[in-house]
Amino acid sequence: xxxxxxxxxVAYTFxxxxxxxxxxxxxxxxxxxxxx
Amino acid sequence: xxxxxxxxxxxxxxxxxxxxxxxxLWSRAAGRPSRRAPHTAQSWPTLSVVIAARNEAHRLPRRxxxxxxxxxxxxxxxxxxSDGSTDGTRDAIAPFSERVRFIDLPRGGKPRALNAGVAAxxxxxxxxxxxxxxxxxxxxxxxxxxxxxxxxxxxxGELILDGELHGVSESTVADGVxxxxxxxxxxxxxxxxxxxTLGATGAIYAMRRSLWRPLPPETLLDDVxxxxxxxxxxxxxxxxxxxxxxxxxAANGAAESRRKTRTLAGNYQILALEPRLLIPVVNPVWxxxxxxxxGRLVTPWxxxxxxxxxxxxxxxxWPYALALLVQLCFYSLAIFGGLLESRDRMGGGxxxxxxxxxxxxxxxx
Numbered sequence: 157x158x159x160x161x162x163x164x165x166v167a168y169t170f171x172x173x174x175x176x177x178x179x180x181x182x183x184x185x186x187x188x189x190x191x192x
Numbered sequence: 193x194x195x196x197x198x199x200x201x202x203x204x205x206x207x208x209x210x211x212x213x214x215x216x217l218w219s220r221a222a223g224r225p226s227r228r229a230p231h232t233a234q235s236w237p238t239l240s241v242v243i244a245a246r247n248e249a250h251r252l253p254r255r256x257x258x259x260x261x262x263x264x265x266x267x268x269x270x271x272x273x274s275d276g277s278t279d280g281t282r283d284a285i286a287p288f289s290e291r292v293r294f295i296d297l298p299r300g301g302k303p304r305a306l307n308a309g310v311a312a313x314x315x316x317x318x319x320x321x322x323x324x325x326x327x328x329x330x331x332x333x334x335x336x337x338x339x340x341x342x343x344x345x346x347x348x349g350e351l352i353l354d355g356e357l358h359g360v361s362e363s364t365v366a367d368g369v370x371x372x373x374x375x376x377x378x379x380x381x382x383x384x385x386x387x388x389t390l391g392a393t394g395a396i397y398a399m400r401r402s403l404w405r406p407l408p409p410e411t412l413l414d415d416v417x418x419x420x421x422x423x424x425x426x427x428x429x430x431x432x433x434x435x436x437x438x439x440x441x442a443a444n445g446a447a448e449s450r451r452k453t454r455t456l457a458g459n460y461q462i463l464a465l466e467p468r469l470l471i472p473v474v475n476p477v478w479x480x481x482x483x484x485x486x487g488r489l490v491t492p493w494x495x496x497x498x499x500x501x502x503x504x505x506x507x508x509x510w511p512y513a514l515a516l517l518v519q520l521c522f523y524s525l526a527i528f529g530g531l532l533e534s535r536d537r538m539g540g541g542x543x544x545x546x547x548x549x550x551x552x553x554x555x556x557x
Contacts, residue, residue, distance in 0.1 A: 160525075161532060166371055167522055168529025173372060173452050174492045180457030181489075 197501035197512065200494040207487035212375075215382045215480070223385035231265075237339050239332060240269040240315030240401070244305035247277045248323035249284035256288050258326045264333055269315050273297060273305040303407035306414055310404050318401050320415070325351070325395040325437045334434035335398045345403045345427025346419050348389055349396030349435030350377065377431075383480050384431035388423045390477060390485055391416035396437040403427065408465060413458030417465060423477055424468055446537070459485055 241259055245252060252272065259270055270292045274281045276299025285294045295308050310318055317339055319332060331349060338347040353373055380389050394415035403422050411417050419429045463469065463486075472478040499519050505512035 160528075164525045164529035164532060166529070167526040168533060169372060169448075171523065171526040172449050172530075174488075174495060176449060176452035177456040177459075177489050177492045179449075179453040180455070181460055183453060184457045184460055 193501050193504050194508075196497055197505055197515075200497040200501065201515070203487075203494045204491055204498065207483065207491050211483040211487065212379060212382075214483075215379065215386070219382040219385040223382070224387075225385070231337065231340060235340065236265045236333075237316035237336055238266050238269070238314070239264065239317050239319055239336060239398075240271060240310075240313035241319045241321055241332075242271050242273065242306060242309035242313060243321050243323055244273045244275055244302045244309060245277065245281065245323045246275040246299070246302075246305075247279040247281070249277065249279040249281045251323040252281065252284050253287070255321070255323050255326065256285075256292055259321070259332075260288075260291060261329070262327060262332045263330065264336070268332065269293070269313060271295065271309045271312055273309040275299055275302060275305040301409055303409050303411040303414055307406045310401065310406075313401060316401060317398050318404060319396075319398040320392075320394065320418075321437075322395050325439045327396065328436040328438070331396065331435040331437065334432050335396070338430055338432055339398075339400065343428050344430055345422035345425060346392065346397065346399035346429035347432045347435070348380075348392035348398075348415075348419065348429060349437055350431070350433045351393045351395050352436055352438050353440065379484060380431045381433070383477070383484070384429070386477075386480070388428040388477050389419065389431050390423075390481055392419045392429060393437070395439060396435055399429075400427075410461070411458075411465065412454060412461050416458065417462055420462065420466060420469060424466065424475060426476065456489065459489055 243252075243255065248255075256270060256272075259268065262268065270288075271294075272281075272285055272292055273295045275297055277296075282294065282296060285292055293312060295305075295312060297305055297308055306320070317336060319335060321327070327349075335347045335349055338344045351373075353370055383389050391413070392415045394413075397415060397419065399418060399422055403425055404418065405421055407414055407417060422429050468474045469478075469481055475481060498515070502512045502516040502519065506516055
């Protein structure tokens, strides 16, 4: 179960990090605040 | 549709596996170390450390003490630029007034603050640091040791995340981020050996003052734009592993996602700010840039294309059905990971236990 959870966390991070590129493009095109 | 499926699949495979493999082999065959001649006391470059900060009064005294503890043959110039702080940053800096120059600006963004800090600096080399992180002993000397080589225009240090130090993840995303960060650093190390890294770590990087060009005020990623301009000027930016800074992984997935969104928005923006990066004869790291930075921007679109095309092609044969099944399993796993993350954020998950364990280790170390 622990291995499954760890894999799930890695998969979630991979998806989140990859799709952030789309979110970033949308944010830029809408002129949204992406400042830290 | 089959062309879309295979081209997209191969593209994702190239970005995450093919390019790293190529890079590893290429840097082994043609890599060049930086030339570090032994320095005499006088030959070390003078350093100016620039910290742009907004409402960091609670962190700055610790940060400045950390810098003052660094050993270096020359006195280090420290410049703190406040970007419209309203939390008493000036008062927090006051006890260090003999060693720290303070520039108080109205709120105008980090790039403006950095521009002001560098304009006020006198050092041969500018070191950029954030208020939150701390440097390991000897970090500044390690960064500066690279500048004896005239081919080197910049150096970036290594950012160590908490989980890496203690071997314990502190949040659901820490597992993934820690793994990703190790992978990124591996790439950076090999890109550096080959010619140059494709950016720097904002928490710890240095460049020759003569190569600095003021940043446009809208810049999102100063730690990519400034180093890439050094590369476009024909100089190397090297990865210096002996210069270490320490930081924590973002507290949760939402914070990490915001950070990553900003990073990737910044990578799109850099294409508009420095279109020369796309010209092979101008950009000495063109292949690396396309494969690594641009590849990451295109990958999510390719992943969507693989998913859609494999779904459409499933009736045509088992390889497409298998590909679809693998993707559905992977995305289900990711959703499960997202649920774990939500649970942790609400305070009920094992991440809390891990956090307690990490805290205990920190106190014990």
